[in-house]
Amino acid sequence: MKYQIVPVTAFEQNCTVLWCDVTNKAAVVDPGGNLERITAVLNNEGLTLEKILLTHAHIDHAGGTAELAKAYSIPIEGPHIDDKFWIDALPQQSQMFGFPSVEVFTPNRWLEDGDTVTVGEQTLDVVHCPGHTPGHVIFHSKEAGLASVGDVLFHGGIGRTDFPKGDHATLIRSIKEKLWPLGSDVSFIPGHGPMSTFGEERRSNPFVAD
Numbered sequence: 001m002k003y004q005i006v007p008v009t010a011f012e013q014n015c016t017v018l019w020c021d022v023t024n025k026a027a028v029v030d031p032g033g034n035l036e037r038i039t040a041v042l043n044n045e046g047l048t049l050e051k052i053l054l055t056h057a058h059i060d061h062a063g064g065t066a067e068l069a070k071a072y073s074i075p076i077e078g079p080h081i082d083d084k085f086w087i088d089a090l091p092q093q094s095q096m097f098g099f100p101s102v103e104v105f106t107p108n109r110w111l112e113d114g115d116t117v118t119v120g121e122q123t124l125d126v127v128h129c130p131g132h133t134p135g136h137v138i139f140h141s142k143e144a145g146l147a148s149v150g151d152v153l154f155h156g157g158i159g160r161t162d163f164p165k166g167d168h169a170t171l172i173r174s175i176k177e178k179l180w181p182l183g184s185d186v187s188f189i190p191g192h193g194p195m196s197t198f199g200e201e202r203r204s205n206p207f208v209a210d
Contacts, residue, residue: 001122001144004041005189008034009099011060016148016189017041018053020120027119029053029139029148030061030191031068033099038068053117054078054107055150056136057086058163059093061191066103075108077117080128083135085165111137129178131171132159140182147188147198153179155196158207175208 006015009032017038019026026047028038042049049072054062056079069076086093087104094102111117113128117139124139132151136159140147151159153175161168179188184199202210 001119001141001146003146003189004045005195006034006037006041008032008037009060009063010097012192013060014189014191014193015061017045017047018119018122018148019045019047020122023120024048025050025120027051027053027117028068029189030055030150031064032060032062033064035064035068035071038064049074050119051117052076053139053148055138055148055152055191056133057083057090058133058151059090059097059099059102061150062087062090063094063099063102066105069105076105077109078107078111078126079133079137080112080130080135081110082130082165083133086133086135113137127178127182129171129174131161131167131169131174133163134165136174138179140186145183145186147179147182147186149179149188149190151191153188153201153205153208154190154192155194155201156205157193158205159191172208 003018008015013032016029111126115126129152138149186198
């Protein structure tokens with residue numbers, strides 16, 4: 001599996017284009033906005049976009065979803081249904097944070113803990129990791145040793161829990177009980193900032209170190 005991180009929105013959110021290097025079929029994870037940057041990667045790499053994957057429904061992660069899905073006639077998979085209230089509130093989120101107006105959407109598939117999603121011939125495991133938002137999920141490729149974790153975990157930090165239905169204790173539990181068992185050698189793409197590994201965060205992250 002190959003990937004390219006595409007920072008989007010004023011929040012510099014790490015949108016990611018993931019693709020199967022056998023079929024060149026791709027998924028876009030968390031298209032928060034600046035769709036021209038995303039489509040440039042698709043075009044430059046000669047990729048066929050087949051779906052959108054969402055970790056959660058905050059505006060900087062989900063704001064461009066409806067527009068991208070319509071433009072390519074592709075399905076939306078994720079997040080967990082407990083984030084539906086955030087999707088319904090996307091217009092209010094856009095006003096609050098000064099984003100362009102966005103459309104509400106309904107995912108073609110809500111995701112549950114233990115589900116899998118495919119990108120071409122690649123399969124990723126879905127892990128429900130609430131705390132930052134109640135419906136937050138992450139996507140893990142065992143084969144690639146790679147996880148897209150949204151705003152659950154950052155290099156040296158963790159997601160905020162002061163938004164509606166956020167919960168600090170739940171987030172810490174998600175990281176320690178859902179992420180760490182995936183393996184210390186797993187590299188992860190966070191929703192913001194540089195990549196890291198679960199092992200590095202277990203050693204040095206002041207919020208969740210062993």
